[in-house]
Amino acid sequence: MTAKKIDGRAIAQEVRDAVKADVAAMVAEGKKPPGLATVLVGEDPASQVYVRMKHRACEEAGIRSIGHKLPASSTQEEVEGLVKELNEDSDVHGILVQLPLPDGLDDERILRTISIDKDVDGFHPLNIGRLAQKGREPQFVPATPFGVIHLLKHEGVEMEGANAVVLGRSNIVGRPAALLLLKENATVTICHSRTRDLQEKSRQADILIAAVGIPEMVKGDWIKPGAAVIDVGVNRVDDDTKKRGYRLVGDVDYEEAKEVAGYLTPVPGGVGPMTIAMLLRNTVRAAKIAYEK
Numbered sequence: 001m002t003a004k005k006i007d008g009r010a011i012a013q014e015v016r017d018a019v020k021a022d023v024a025a026m027v028a029e030g031k032k033p034p035g036l037a038t039v040l041v042g043e044d045p046a047s048q049v050y051v052r053m054k055h056r057a058c059e060e061a062g063i064r065s066i067g068h069k070l071p072a073s074s075t076q077e078e079v080e081g082l083v084k085e086l087n088e089d090s091d092v093h094g095i096l097v098q099l100p101l102p103d104g105l106d107d108e109r110i111l112r113t114i115s116i117d118k119d120v121d122g123f124h125p126l127n128i129g130r131l132a133q134k135g136r137e138p139q140f141v142p143a144t145p146f147g148v149i150h151l152l153k154h155e156g157v158e159m160e161g162a163n164a165v166v167l168g169r170s171n172i173v174g175r176p177a178a179l180l181l182l183k184e185n186a187t188v189t190i191c192h193s194r195t196r197d198l199q200e201k202s203r204q205a206d207i208l209i210a211a212v213g214i215p216e217m218v219k220g221d222w223i224k225p226g227a228a229v230i231d232v233g234v235n236r237v238d239d240d241t242k243k244r245g246y247r248l249v250g251d252v253d254y255e256e257a258k259e260v261a262g263y264l265t266p267v268p269g270g271v272g273p274m275t276i277a278m279l280l281r282n283t284v285r286a287a288k289i290a291y292e293k
């Protein structure tokens with residue numbers, strides 16, 4: 001079997017086009033375009049790149065984005081103070097505090113300070129709590145797992161009643177992805193570094209989500225024939241043939257997996273582009289919430 005390659009770039013572009021059209025319609029009605037404020041604390045190079053990419057994507061969609069940079073030496077009160085100001089600013093519909101925060105800052109307290117109506121990253125404990133409860137709906141769902149579910153829906157992968165196995169239990173990806181799959185009525189198994197017989201558990205999966213951060217850990221014989229495999233991992237491996245000296249690979253061995261899986265996301269070009277697209281979608285939703293008040 002050769003798996004169907006899920007083209008995350010193309011699907012993300014569809015979402016971005018829809019966002020752009022929504023923003024244009026909002027502006028045509030005389031409203032201000034949605035506004036996203038980003039808060040970057042410290043100088044982490046990867047975080048700087050991510051924030052820049054988010055601003056660029058906003059611009060392309062017609063969303064206003066306002067970047068706030070604070071030094072790594074900022075105190076808890078300073079970061080929370082900025083978030084509180086942004087909560088009060090009616091031109092700001094979404095607030096994104098780029099994680100990870102420098103050591104010494106309590107990220108849970110900072111995320112809790114964000115108004116839940118502006119929590120476009122979906123990491124406010126109340127939003128996560130609602131995601132975890134039956135019959136409750138969060139205002140926003142974290143962008144990466146939201147993107148994972150969008151890809152599965154887009155490809156028509158049946159989630160109801162399916163055995164879904166999530167490798168990884170982080171707050172940003174694994175856990176919320178598992179909760180979303182449960183909401184879709186999948187039977188969910190969450191695996192992590194202490195899981196026994198990981199390979200055997202993976203092989204039970206009709207839907208396998210890999211989010212561990214280990215290059216090409218999931219081999220072909222970990223995969224049930226025909227399964228939908230979503231590779232969230234983004235890992236750098238040394239590669240002298242590349243100008244930059246490395247290449248990006250996922251948590252799944254693509255070449256092996258494609259011979260067994262039914263659907264498979266590539267890295268890059270799978271989940272990555274979806275993350276930004278879903279953030280834009282959440283930002284437009286935040287503006288709609290504000291305008292409906």
Ligand code: NDP
Binds near residue numbers: 172174233235
């Ligand atoms: P974390 O490091 O926060 O979590 C990794 C998880 O994998 C943990 O739950 C850990 O278990 C588990 N794990 C580690 N080693 C093993 C192992 N040998 N067997 C089974 N489970 C293991 O990572 P993130 O969730 O933040 O990210 C995961 C991957 O996704 C990374 O490659 C990251 O770069 C990528 N990513 C991609 C995004 C995108 O937009 N495409 C967005 C965010 C992340 P335990 O809890 O026991 O420690």
